[in-house]
Amino acid sequence: MRLEQKYTALLGDVQRRAIGGGVPSAIGQLRLCFEALGLASAIDADCATRLGRHGLSEGKFVLLSLLRDVPEGLSPHALAERAGVTRGTITGLLDGLERDGFLARHADQVDRRKLLVRLSPKGEAAASTLVDEHAQWIASLFADFTPAEMQLLSALLEKAWRKTDRGAA
Template identity: 55%
Template sequence: MLELKHQALVEEAQRRGHATVAQLRLCFQLLALSSAIDRDCASRLAPHGLSEGRFIVLFLLHGAGGTLPPHELAERAGVTRATISGLLDGLQRDGLLQRRNDAEDGRRLQIVLTARGKRLAGDLFDQHTQWIGGLFNGLDSREQVQLSLLLEKVWRHTDAGQEAGT
């Protein structure tokens, strides 16, 4: 399950007699799983001409009733305004959304899903969430809760987890 680069690091840690070999292996297993999920996600979205970022914009717009201003989309997606602009350009070229002036304030811009964008966002969101849920079908509900608690416990030892806890 480990990527070759991580397997090499584990083997080197074993050769050097490090006491943390088991923890290294766990970390690298988690990274390998995350990478596999990312690759699978990309391969599922690619036939629709979508990246993960473009998919996120679609489902955020869909969830907001089809309309949001660009700055709010950027904030909700956790990306910069420059990044959201590039994502919007591509989605607009593909006919999935339109940029419109705000009805109340013509200086403000609203991003609006087209009918095609709404259909795609709705269909893909359902497909995507079912696929993600299916990743955990091998775990019963007790194991899922336990995994969640364990992942949260490990997360608290990351820099981000420690910053969030303060």
Template identity: 40%
Template sequence: MFELKDLPSRDTLARFADEYGNPDVEGLHTWLTWASATNQMLSAFDENLARHGLSQTNFFVLLLLKRNPEGLTVGALAEGVSVASQTMTRAVAKMEANGLCSKHEDPLDGRLWIVRLTPEGEAALARVLPRHYEWVAELMSAFTEKERASLAKLMVKVGPALALRTSGNGTG
């Protein structure tokens, strides 16, 4: 979560650049604007899901299980949602208690559990997905097709840029 609401002006960034040696004031300004907008978008996403009694983890687990009707292991769900296995174990237990999914012993490996979507989980998706799609459509209506294409093209570059920074090839 990005916690800074009071974003600094370009003048402040320029003063700090002189004092602390920032070589890219415009890059920092762009990053701050982007991080703030991303945080606002994700907060609104969380609020929208909460109206339906779901968290992002629950929502994404339901979607993964819908896409994989044969079920998925807790580990595969954790990887698919980018949370720790322990976090997913707790999430699945709560979802199972709420009737959204069920756990079954893996017939190939008795140490593993296969998680499957239940009819109640299907019903939850049927309630939430149309409203989620409406919410996304409303948000994205602020952008032209050309802007959407540009945004998507730019966002695809984020992963490789971050990988470069964390691989030891760059500073940061």
């Protein structure tokens, strides 16, 4: 796997220092980490490109997906909670989606002080095709893996994740 230039530079620096005996040799572990980061970066960039063709960011796409099967709509607070973003972030995402015609905010029929967010016809059309299309593309990245390989990769990623601050918490 070809490493990004920044990772190649870091790896080269560590290799030069290890030759002189100043740094213990962990080149294989570093390279593996940089490969994982490179794969994540490539997937993220490809996602951004694919969604960008439809005028969407990953955050906006997540909201379309969350609203897809909720015709009655959700409150901005509920959307923020389900998407794992702050209220400030949700406001910006909703403003952009509303401006681009993907959704509309409506007063709740029971309590008119509350807002509900619903997909517009354009948003429904986008969600109905893009969510499945995007899921199929992501699945295709691992289509050549056997079930045993997928299970092994998942276990190995979990093992490394547990060494991170988030995984250890």
